[in-house]
Amino acid sequence: MAVEVVYRSSRDLERLFMDKAEADRHDKMLELAEALASALQNAAPTLSEKQADDLGIFMARHRELFARAFKNNPEALAELPALEKN
């Protein structure tokens, strides 16, 4: 047995990473997901909190594709997986 360093995002205390860079990526993904969920819920108040959270996470996980879509290439979204499993 020995003491070891693990990393986690303060936004998700349950998920531990051995690699700091991975923890960092997870934190950045969650930061974007939260910002998106709150923006979407403002835009469509009928959205449930769970729907807004799910959409935020989904989009943040595929941020490169959405970045391309918003920049100038909507067809990039065709590369999204057909059904997202959480």
Added chain:
Amino acid sequence: MAVEVVYRSSRDLERLFMDKAEADRHDKMLELAEALASALQNAAPTLSEKQADDLGIFMARHRELFARAFKNNPEALAELPALEKN
């Protein structure tokens, strides 16, 4: 009276523009909105068609802010208007 040229997007026959570049921008916005609505509905099947359409239009209207958010700056979404009126 005289004959004049007006422009419209084939995605929205009701909206006429005197300026071709404006019609083009409207068409591009609607193209992105449609791609987004369909991506969101795949990701969250509990979304109603109206919710997906509203979110698609909202995000497409603010594409520059979302482009920045997805690229590397989630705080850009704080610049969204507090409540979107359609």
